[in-house]
Amino acid sequence: MKRxxxxxxxxxxxxxxxxCSSREASAPGKEIYIALAAPLTGDYAQxxxxxxxxxxxxxxxxxxxxxxxxxxxxxxxxDDKNDAKEATNIAQKLVSDKKxxxxxxxxxxxxxxxxxxxxxxxxxxEFSPTSSHPEFTSxxxxxxxxxxxxxxxxxxxxxxxxxxxxxxxxxxIYINNDWGLVTKDKFIEKAEALGASIVASEPFIGGQTKDxxxxxxxxxxxxxxxxxxxxxYSDTGLILQQAKQLKLxxxxxxxxxxxxxxxxxxxxxxxxxxxxxxxxxxxxxxxIVKGFVEEYKKAYGVExxxxxxxxxxxxxxxxxxxxxxxxxxxxxxxxxxxIKDYEGVTGKTSFDENRDVQKAMVxxxxxxxxxxxxx
Amino acid sequence: xxxxxxxNGITLGSTYAxxxxxxxxxxxxxELINFSHGSVYMAGAFIFYILATQLKMNFIAAFAxxxxxxxxxxxxxxxxxxxxxxKKGAAKITALISTIGISIxxxxxxxxxxxxxxxxxxxxxxxxxxxxxxxxxxFIQVFILxxxxxxxxxxxxxxxxxxxxxxxxxxxxxSEAAALMGISIDSxxxxxxxxxxxxxxxxxxxxxxxxxxxxxxxxxxAGLKAFSxxxxxxxxxxxxxxxxGILIGISEILAAGYIHPGYRDAVAFAxxxxxxxxxPGGLLGKPTQRKV
Numbered sequence: 154m155k156r157x158x159x160x161x162x163x164x165x166x167x168x169x170x171x172x173c174s175s176r177e178a179s180a181p182g183k184e185i186y187i188a189l190a191a192p193l194t195g196d197y198a199q200x201x202x203x204x205x206x207x208x209x210x211x212x213x214x215x216x217x218x219x220x221x222x223x224x225x226x227x228x229x230x231x232d233d234k235n236d237a238k239e240a241t242n243i244a245q246k247l248v249s250d251k252k253x254x255x256x257x258x259x260x261x262x263x264x265x266x267x268x269x270x271x272x273x274x275x276x277x278x279e280f281s282p283t284s285s286h287p288e289f290t291s292x293x294x295x296x297x298x299x300x301x302x303x304x305x306x307x308x309x310x311x312x313x314x315x316x317x318x319x320x321x322x323x324x325x326i327y328i329n330n331d332w333g334l335v336t337k338d339k340f341i342e343k344a345e346a347l348g349a350s351i352v353a354s355e356p357f358i359g360g361q362t363k364d365x366x367x368x369x370x371x372x373x374x375x376x377x378x379x380x381x382x383x384x385x386y387s388d389t390g391l392i393l394q395q396a397k398q399l400k401l402x403x404x405x406x407x408x409x410x411x412x413x414x415x416x417x418x419x420x421x422x423x424x425x426x427x428x429x430x431x432x433x434x435x436x437x438x439x440x441i442v443k444g445f446v447e448e449y450k451k452a453y454g455v456e457x458x459x460x461x462x463x464x465x466x467x468x469x470x471x472x473x474x475x476x477x478x479x480x481x482x483x484x485x486x487x488x489x490x491x492i493k494d495y496e497g498v499t500g501k502t503s504f505d506e507n508r509d510v511q512k513a514m515v516x517x518x519x520x521x522x523x524x525x526x527x528x
Numbered sequence: 529x530x531x532x533x534x535x536n537g538i539t540l541g542s543t544y545a546x547x548x549x550x551x552x553x554x555x556x557x558x559e560l561i562n563f564s565h566g567s568v569y570m571a572g573a574f575i576f577y578i579l580a581t582q583l584k585m586n587f588i589a590a591f592a593x594x595x596x597x598x599x600x601x602x603x604x605x606x607x608x609x610x611x612x613x614x615k616k617g618a619a620k621i622t623a624l625i626s627t628i629g630i631s632i633x634x635x636x637x638x639x640x641x642x643x644x645x646x647x648x649x650x651x652x653x654x655x656x657x658x659x660x661x662x663x664x665x666x667f668i669q670v671f672i673l674x675x676x677x678x679x680x681x682x683x684x685x686x687x688x689x690x691x692x693x694x695x696x697x698x699x700x701x702x703s704e705a706a707a708l709m710g711i712s713i714d715s716x717x718x719x720x721x722x723x724x725x726x727x728x729x730x731x732x733x734x735x736x737x738x739x740x741x742x743x744x745x746x747x748x749x750a751g752l753k754a755f756s757x758x759x760x761x762x763x764x765x766x767x768x769x770x771x772x773g774i775l776i777g778i779s780e781i782l783a784a785g786y787i788h789p790g791y792r793d794a795v796a797f798a799x800x801x802x803x804x805x806x807x808p809g810g811l812l813g814k815p816t817q818r819k820v
Contacts, residue, residue: 356789
C-alpha cells in the first residue's frame with residue numbers, strides 16, 4: 154500500500170516538474186537567462202540573500218518596462234555556500250548550459266577565484282559584485298568585479314586612520330582568509346608608510362570564533378590609540394560587544410563590510426563611534442540612491458545594505474551590456490568591458506583595463522545608533 | 529592580564545560546560561552520540577528569540593516556555609527519527625547518522641523560516657559588572673557559571689535519587705534486562721530526550737544572551753565543543769562534563785592569548801587527544817566494562 158502511494162507521489166512530482174519545464178521552453182528567444190551564484194545557505198547566506206533581493210527587484214523593474222528589446226530577463230539562483238568546491242561545480246554546470254548568457258557571482262574571493270578557470274575556459278562572464286581580492290580579475294578576461302579591491306580599499310583605510318583620524322599606534326584584528334589577509338596587509342603597508350606603528354596583528358577564524366576576549370585582553374595591555382578590524386559585520390558585532398565588556402576604550406575603524414544596520418542592532422551601544430568606509434550610503438541625497446532605497450524598503454521592509462546596492466548595480470551593468478551585445482557570451486564580455494561611467498546606486502562606475510573598478514569611498518561613523526557621514 | 533585571561537577562559541568554559549551537561553546526559557542513558565544536540569540548542573535560542581522579541585513576552589515566561597517547547601521538539605524528533613530505528617534493532621551507528629540528519633534539517637529549517645543573518649539577541653543582564661581583584665566580571669558570566677553548577681547538582685540528584693533516575697540508570701546499564709523488570713524503555717528514552725533538549729535550550733538561550741547574538745549556524749561549533757568537553761571529562765559523567773568544559777575553555781583562551789589565535793582550537797583538541805591516549809575514559813570517567 155505504502156509503495157503504491159509512494160509511486161503515485163513520484164509520478165505526480167514528475168508530471169508537475171515536466172509540465173513546468175515544457176511551459177518554460179515554449180517561448181524560445183523571449184527570455185534571457187542570467188545566473189546568480191552566491192551563498193544562499195550556510196554561514197554566508199545573508200549576503201547571498203541581499204544579492205538576490207536586490208537583483209530580483211531590479212529585474213522586476215526592467216521586465217515591467219518591457220525587458221531588453223522585448224525579451225524578459227530571468228534570474229536563476231544557484232547556492233554555492235561560499236564554498237570553493239561547490240562554486241566550481243556550479244561553474245561547470247553554468248558553462249555547459251547554453252541558456253545562461255552571463256553569471257553574477259560569486260560572493261567571496263575564495264570561491265570566485267576557484268571557479269574562475271572554469272568560466273574562463275567556457276567563455277562565460279563571471280561578474281562578481283563583491284570579490285575584492287586583487288588577484289581575482291587576473292584569472293582571465295571573463296572575470297569582472299564591481300567593488301574596490303582590497304588593494305584599493307586597504308590604503309584608503311590606512312590614510313583615514315593616519316591622516317584623518319590622526320592615529321599612529323594601531324592594533325589590527327583580521328579574519329583569516331584571502332580577503333582579510335589582503336585587507337590587513339594593504340592597510341598596514343599604507344599606515345606604516347605614513348608613519349604609524351602596528352602594535353598587534355591578530356587573526357581569527359571567520360564564522361567560528363565567537364569569543365574574542367583573549368585577543369582583546371592582549372590588545373588592551375598594549376594600549377593602542379586605534380583598533381582596526383578587518384572582518385564581516387557579524388563577527389565585528391561580537392568584537393565590539395566584548396571590547397566594551399572588557400572596557401577596551403579605543404576608537405575603532407573598519408572597512409565597508411561593516412556597513413550593515415544589523416551591526417548596530419547586534420552591538421547596540423558598543424557600536425557607537427565606530428568609523429568605517431563605504432561606497433554606498435542609504436541617506437545619500439542622490440535621486441538614484443533615494444529611488445532604490447525606497448523601492449527596496451517597500452518590497453522587503455528593510456533598508457538595503459551595500460551588498461544589495463552593489464548587486465543592484467551589477468545586474469544593471471550586465472543588462473546594459475546585453476542591450477548592446479545581444480545574447481552572445483563573447484559579445485557580452487566585450488560590451489561589458491567597454492562600459493564607462495555607469496550611473497548606479499554605488500556611484501559612477503567604469504572598468505579599467507584589468508576589469509577592476511575604482512569607486513570613491515566616504516567615511517561613515519556610527520552615532521546615536523545610525524550611520525552618519527564621519528567628519 | 530593573566531587573571532583577566534583566566535576569567536575569560538572560565539566564562540567561555542562554563543558556556544561549554546552548560547551545553548556539555550545535556551550532551552553527556554543523553555549519551556549516558558542511550559549510549560548515543562547525539563549530533564543533533566547543537567541544532568536543538570540553536571532551535572531553543574531561536575524559539576526564545578521569537579517569544580521574547582516578536583511576541584514580546586517577559587523574560588521568565590519566555591525562558592520557561594521556550595525550554596519546554598524545545599523539550600517537546602526533542603521528544604518529537606526522537607519519535608520520528610530514532611524510535612523507528614530502535615524498533616528495527618538498527619545498529620547504534622545508524623542512530624548516530626540519523627541525528628546528523630536531524631541536525632541538518634533543523635539548521636536549514638530555521639534558516640528558511642527566520643533567514644540566515646545574524647540577529648541581535650535580547651539580554652536581561654545588560655551592562656552589570658563585578659570588580660574582582662581589578663578584573664571586570666560581567667554579571668552574566670557569574671550567572672552562567674552558577675547556573676551550570678546548579679543544573680549539574682539538580683540533574684545528579686535526579687539521576688541518583690528519583691524513581692525516574694533509577695529507571696534511567698537501569699536502562700543505561702542494560703535496556704533488555706530493564707524492560708524485563710517492567711521499565712518502559714520508550715518512556716525512559718523519551719524523558720531523557722525531553723530533558724536533554726530542555727537543557728540544550730537553556731544553554732542556547734544563556735549563551736545567546738552572553739554573546740547578544742544568534743544565527744542558525746551557532747549549533748555546529750557549540751555541539752562540537754560540548755562533545756569534546758563531555759569526552760574530556762568522561763562521557764556520561766555529569767561533573768566530568770562541567771570540568772571538561774571549563775578546562776577546554778581555559779586552554780583555548782590561554783592558547784589564543786599567549787601563543788597565537790590560530791592555535792586556539794588546535795590546542796584545545798590536542799589536549800583532548802592526549803587525554804584520550806593517556807586515560808581513555810576521560811578525567812572523571814570510570815574504566816569501561818565491555819558487555820559480553
